[in-house]
Amino acid sequence: MSSLPIGIVIPRLKTSQDLAAHTRCLSLQSAQDLGAHAHWVTDAEGDADTLLNQQEYAAYLDALLAGDYAACAQRVQGLIDRNVDLKALYVQVFERSLYDVGKRWERNEISVATEHLATSITESLLTLGYPRLFGGTHKPFSAVVSCVANEFHQLGGQMVADTLELNGWHGYFLGPNVPLKDLLGFVEDKQPDILALSISVFFNMPALTEALEAICARFPALPTFIGGQAFAWGGSDRVNSFPNAQVILSLADFESRLREIERKGCAG
Ligand code: B12
Secondary structure: OOOOOHHHHOOOOOOHHHHHHHHHHHOOOOHHHHHHHHHHHHHHOOOOOOOOOHHHHHHHHHHHHOOOHHHHHHHHHHHHHOOOOHHHHHHHHHHHHHHHHHHHHHOOOOOHHHHHHHHHHHHHHHHHHHHHHOOOOOOOOEEEEEEOOOOOOOHHHHHHHHHHHHOOOEEEEOOOOOOHHHHHHHHHHHOOOEEEEEOOOHHHHHHHHHHHHHHHHHOOOOOEEEEOHHHHHOOHHHHHOOOOEEEOOOHHHHHHHHHHHHHHHHHO
16 A cells, blocks of 8 residues: 555545545455546545536536536536537536435435436536537547446446547447347447447446456457446456456546557558
8 A cells, every 4th residue: 555656646535534434435455446446536526626616516516416407508518618628528527426416326315316317417418519529530440339238327438439539539339238249249340449348336347257258259359448437346457367458447548548559550
């Protein structure tokens, strides 16, 4: 633990007790997992108010929890009109608010119905950025994005697919709960440059491992990136041990990998 740059990765944890509490509640298994979790700690808590200040964010979250689509859409459209970075919008507003929704649901402060409503409003809000997202020209690169079998959390995967489009890649997003044999068949058919998998709940790790075994056997040269909140509970070492598989937790790091692949593709 002593080699972990805590001051850098978890800037918003104020005391060592905060850190201990987070570590306890998540049963983090390694420094790498803790570093991974820092992504969610920093994005979901604290005052990440680059796009929205605390007051604006609180108003947005209240509107989301109240099911007030128009108020949320007005706030988001205002940001899009200011030409903000869509990834920042995704992380600082959509991801952050859904993590806050999740916390309230976990504490029984809101019903499943309210959580579903907030999620469905957020899914609709993504489309406000689509005129900008799909307006550009495409590079000759493509990716398949999918949730593993039994994984129903699809917004992270959708954001990954949108990040591909933002970067001029063609993204095929298959959505939630994709059976392994169908995923393999689709990859065979499309021959993408990369595969990206999303996993949110830790109990789906066996499905992910099974998928990686099959993917490595059938497509040994296919770079496969895996991300999602499940890694806050561990598992990244196991996933990284597969050839060509790599855990990537943020959209920014994912973009860096796209750049690398573009460079290699152009050079080769
Ligand atoms: C909405 C929601 C649901 C919805 C999902 C609907 C939908 N259309 O997606 C439904 C109702 C289906 C659901 C079900 C369940 N859920 Co739920 N859910 C949520 C909630 C509130 C929001 C999820 C979300 O969209 N987040 C926002 C997205 C944008 O964040 P993200 O997925 O982390 O993605 C970001 C990054 O991780 C990254 N990323 C993600 N994937 C990838 C992939 C790559 C390659 C890369 C580079 C990056 C990347 O990019 C994104 C942007 O930064 C979360 C709370 C939370 N903390 O997220 C709980 C949460 C994920 N759910 C949870 C649970 C427990 C469940 C259930 C087990 C509940 C139950 N008892 O039935 C089931 C499991 C269903 C299943 N088999 O999958 C827990 C998971 C905890 C754990 N131990 O794993 C959470 C954290 C809630 C909590 N606080 O306890 N849920």
